[in-house]
Amino acid sequence: MSNEIEEAILTKKRFSKLIENYVAQHPDSTYMDAVINICDERSLDPIDVGKLISHAIKDKIEAEAIKNNLVKGGGNSLPI
Secondary structure, X not given: OHHHHHHHOOOHHHHXXXXXXXXXXXXXXXXXXXXXXXXXXXXXXXXXXXXXXXXXXXXXXXXXXXXXXXXXXXXXXXXX
């Protein structure tokens, strides 16, 4: 029972792991897609999960947004 409760409580580490696993299992999806889909699966408001997104995931979402010209920034970057 306590293990089920621990699984239900999302921490920053667990949420990041869910996002990374989703992206690994769905290679065509973006990190933003992963966040939205996980929120839908768990009936969470995406606005409320901002505190659960790790700095590394935020950086990856920002890089995707810059690459897709959704936000300004980045300047010159090396191809990865």
